[in-house]
Amino acid sequence: MNWDDLRIIAAVRDEGTYAGASARLRIDETTVGRRLGRIQRDLGVPLFEAVDGVRRPTRHCEKVLEHVGAIAGHVAEIGRIRESQPGPVGRLRIASTNSVAEELLAPRAEQFLRDNPGLTLQFLTSSENVKFSRWQADLAIRLRKPEKGDFMISKLAEVRLYFFEPAETVDAAPVVCAYPDELAAIPESQFLRARRLSAARCITDNVRVIQTLIRSHRAIGVLPEHNCAALLVDRSLRATLLDKRRDVWLLVQIHLRRDPATRLTIDWLRLCFRDLARR
Structure with a gap:
């Protein structure tokens, strides 16, 4: 049982005929009769009787309509929720x-x-x-x-990019952090290739991983600006702003x-x- 079916019961009660309910609900008159017949079969009781060419609700129908009225009130309240909100919903x-x-x-x-x-x-x-x-x-x-x-x-937006490397030379060469081959066209990868830093030993598309390795002061890599706040103030790191930005x-x-x-x-x-x- 659904709300559209229940609306048909109320419309037939108010209009007195299938034709009137059809015009009110803007659905075919045959559909009104078919769906109403299905509801009566599901409930196992008659909802209307014909008296002088008018459909009169039975006592069973009146009981159903009490609930339909309550549901209609709840539906109206739900519809007003949007109106109660200041702005888009x-x-x-x-x-x-x-x-x-x-x-x-x-x-x-x-x-x-x-x-x-x-x-x-x-x-x-x-x-x-x-x-x-x-x-x-x-x-x-x-x-x-x-x-x-x-x-x-x-x-x-166009996001600035920074290349990070240890500020001081260490004995072991820093670990090169790079992006996977499918990201070869991005400015970060292009910069590393131009610097002949393509022999990466850490390959990932997760910038948080690169950020963590750079923070160890034993790795180098390129990061977008929104991942650089803590690194830019770290004096143990040297940051270089790239000419190209990331779209x-x-x-x-x-x-x-x-x-x-x-x-x-x-x-x-x-x-x-x-x-x-x-x-």
Whole structure:
């Protein structure tokens, strides 16, 4: 039994005929009769009787309608929840790497959610890209520009990159930290190749791993700025700002392009990266 079926009972009671209920609910008259017949079979009692060409509710129907009235009231209250919220209402899934979520979004999420009580954010963090074609996320932050796809794409930011190495020479050569071969086109990998540092002994797409090794003062590597705060003030390390920056791209499901909650969230994401640029 579902709410649409229960609405048919109320409509037939109010209009007195299947034709009247059909016009009110904007469904076929045959559908009204068929669905009402199914409800009566499920309940095992008659709901209406024909009197002078009008459908009159039976005592069983009156009992059912008491509950239908209560349900209608609850449905109306649910509908007013949106009206009670100051601003857009919605639940959005944001896909990004762990480091972007942890270092850029999470520190600013509390204030954003407090300012917008109608919004709920779900963070999907992984080094693997979500499948937009399978509706796994509503928005995604990518560090590489997708070649094609059925979504809106725009540049979110250009992130500064730093090369870190020990400030003092040590006896053993520092461990070179690099990214996997599939990331050979990113500026970080290009810089290491140009410096003839391609013989990496630590290969990972996890920037937190590279950050930890660099912090040991026995490793070298390139990191995006949002992972560098503690390293930049470490006097045992030498930091070199790279000429090239890392492009960050924002992907948005097309059907959400005019959604108020989505537009508000996009503005917030841009602000998160804009704050990074001001450091």
